[in-house]
Amino acid sequence: METTSKNLNQSIIKAFTLLDAFTTEKKEWGVRELATKSGYNKSTTYRLLSTLVSLQVVQQNENEKYSLGSKLFELGNRVxxxxxxxxxxxxxxxxxxxxxxxxxxxxxxxxxxxxxxxxxxxxxxxxxxxxxxxxxxxxxxxxxxxxxxxxxxxxxxxxxxxxxxxxxxxxxxxxxxxxxxxxxxxxxxxxxxxxxxxxxxxxxxxxxxxxxxxxxxxxxxxxxxxxxxxxxxxxxxxxxxxxxxxxxxx
Amino acid sequence: METTSKNLNQSIIKAFTLLDAFTTEKKEWGVRELATKSGYNKSTTYRLLSTLVSLQVVQQNENEKYSLGSKLFELGNRVxxxxxxxxxxxxxxxxxxxxxxxxxxxxxxxxxxxxxxxxxxxxxxxxxxxxxxxxxxxxxxxxxxxxxxxxxxxxxxxxxxxxxxxxxxxxxxxxxxxxxxxxxxxxxxxxxxxxxxxxxxxxxxxxxxxxxxxxxxxxxxxxxxxxxxxxxxxxxxxxxxxxxxxxxxx
DNA sequence: CAAAGTGTTTCATTATATGAAACGGCGTTT
DNA sequence: AAACGCCGTTTCATATAATGAAACACTTTG
Known part of the structure; x- marks a missing residue:
């Protein structure tokens, strides 16, 4: 499958699509809510979020909602x-x-x-x-x-x-x-x-x-x-x- | 395959492994250089970088080397x-x-x-x-x-x-x-x-x-x-x- | 000119990702 | 107390995507 005349990694695209949902207006999302917003299956969304949590790119709060994590702050300061x-x-x-x-x-x-x-x-x-x-x-x-x-x-x-x-x-x-x-x-x-x-x-x-x-x-x-x-x-x-x-x- | 008692997405892990190589000491990498550092095949590394470039997570400079891109700066400011x-x-x-x-x-x-x-x-x-x-x-x-x-x-x-x-x-x-x-x-x-x-x-x-x-x-x-x-x-x-x-x- | 290095492409093969169905927990409603 | 509705999470058969060796074209170096 080709995108912009070359194959791109779909999982990474999905991950950053999820990350883009976290804005200054909406800082945290539940799994199903984010699945609805992104159009991805809730199992897929859950697994992508779990991976991002393990990398500290995203964190899960005490209310079970997800928000952006320290790794992005770290990387953002290295641009x-x-x-x-x-x-x-x-x-x-x-x-x-x-x-x-x-x-x-x-x-x-x-x-x-x-x-x-x-x-x-x-x-x-x-x-x-x-x-x-x-x-x-x-x-x-x-x-x-x-x-x-x-x-x-x-x-x-x-x-x-x-x-x-x-x-x-x-x-x-x-x-x-x-x-x-x-x-x-x-x-x-x-x-x-x-x-x-x-x-x-x-x-x-x-x-x-x-x-x-x-x-x-x-x-x-x-x-x-x-x-x-x-x-x-x-x-x-x-x-x-x-x-x-x-x-x-x- | 399980990691920390659940399946995680391997492509996302690889992508962030590559991103972690960009530091204040070493701000830009070539494809093969980064492949050697990360241990990934140079084709794989190339494709991961291409995907990250298309998302503006990474950018390719005029000298063909890669460095971190604006999307990380953007996300880093939303934590x-x-x-x-x-x-x-x-x-x-x-x-x-x-x-x-x-x-x-x-x-x-x-x-x-x-x-x-x-x-x-x-x-x-x-x-x-x-x-x-x-x-x-x-x-x-x-x-x-x-x-x-x-x-x-x-x-x-x-x-x-x-x-x-x-x-x-x-x-x-x-x-x-x-x-x-x-x-x-x-x-x-x-x-x-x-x-x-x-x-x-x-x-x-x-x-x-x-x-x-x-x-x-x-x-x-x-x-x-x-x-x-x-x-x-x-x-x-x-x-x-x-x-x-x-x-x-x- | 040859060698060595680079980024980039291809495609057969391998590995991973997916998603429907189900589970357990919690709060709310009846 | 029971039923309901919603949540996050898990499983596994199936589908899809990712991989990497080989090769290419280009640039730089000796």
Missing amino acids: SLYQSLINATKIPIRDIAIHIQETVLFGVLKNNQVFYINKAESLQGLKISTSVGSYQPINATAIGKVLLAFSSHEKQQNTLKMMSFNSYTRKSITKKNEFITELEKTKNQGYALDLEEFELGLICVAIPIFNKNNKLIGSISASGPSSRFELKNVSNYISILKNGAQKINL | SLYQSLINATKIPIRDIAIHIQETVLFGVLKNNQVFYINKAESLQGLKISTSVGSYQPINATAIGKVLLAFSSHEKQQNTLKMMSFNSYTRKSITKKNEFITELEKTKNQGYALDLEEFELGLICVAIPIFNKNNKLIGSISASGPSSRFELKNVSNYISILKNGAQKINL
Whole structure:
């Protein structure tokens, strides 16, 4: 049997299908519940879970439900590409968060979406639900606009073809040509804004991050509630973001 | 075929055996190299890697070598048990690190070892190589001594039976009865010291962390070079650690 | 140019995985 | 107290997938 022009191991695919069911919204599953969700037989699901438990990839709680285990935490902390990005951004975005008094995020383009790599919060800042290791759309986020605007022409064309243009609020940009205009504006002004486009009440401003070779490595943003994140302060926030960005060395 | 009195899925076991080979010391492997390391046939290894690549669990680099991929980073950030511990300890240990000007670590007991969950560094502090998601021995670390000293009697007896007593430096405690004496001392004084027992030149001091129900949830330590971490300052460091610990709410 | 190493593919053979049926336990309902 | 409904778990005959030796094409090294 062939998948993507070569045989792939079905058991491993099944195992990761099960692991994907564990999210920040639903952290634990029973055997039959997970079998229903995944479409696998409950005996198969039970055996796959037992194997994952024996490897500490999954753990069984006292209520007999299953949740993700320590081995994933261990392996997740060994993904060297992202660990080096986290190490490089950790202190700069912490300092920006303290200075600006809002949540700061660092993200990259992956799977035609924004992939969040690091996050720094401020005690006074609004609790942003975005979590590290999660994805958000390009068309409705400041980081997404920046990452696409500052990508190579080829990368931009490919992504524009593949990405989604869904509506998250009434302010989301859902037409491709309007989004292209927004990308040109972003490129010209050197930053992007998300004016309640992804989530009502939330405003974000983002700038690109380059390495020594002037290659785009990601984007950082500051996010806050529209009631506090006055547009008149945008240029001030941008200065703080840029100052912080200079301390990211890669 | 039975393993631990039940059948487990061999393919999943093989996949995670391969994933375990990717460490902070060796981040990428070729197919045949990994086959030799794991003991699996190179065709089998190739097919397992291909499956893992298609799931983004592993990625193939431009030099054709393989390394861990984004899916593990994603899943690793969804292990809710540790994410909640990280969220609770993040700001307190950051503040301790700034105040004490050394590296601060948070760890728990797992697999009869210390398992590191969080880490905060100081610009001036010595770069400690210990990484989040890694293990270190109980007998030769301050955090290990604290975690065992403040565990229940049953947990302590079980762990003493199962743990190792290896030597890391000439100062390591390698005799069980000497270690038990050290645990009693730790319990009495409310903190533990690692005086170059795990790594020459490195001194650590650790205290226990309890939740609202007075249940032990982990331990935090401050680590620094023996040239700067003078013993006369220990009581001062302990005060700072304890003040910081009070801000950890669980 | 030959040798040595790599990643990748094929297919006959072997081994493993599967899932229906059943079990025991627990909480709820009658 | 008994029946019911749901859970996690186990068994074993059957079906399916995984395996690995051999070979290929490519790149690097001597």
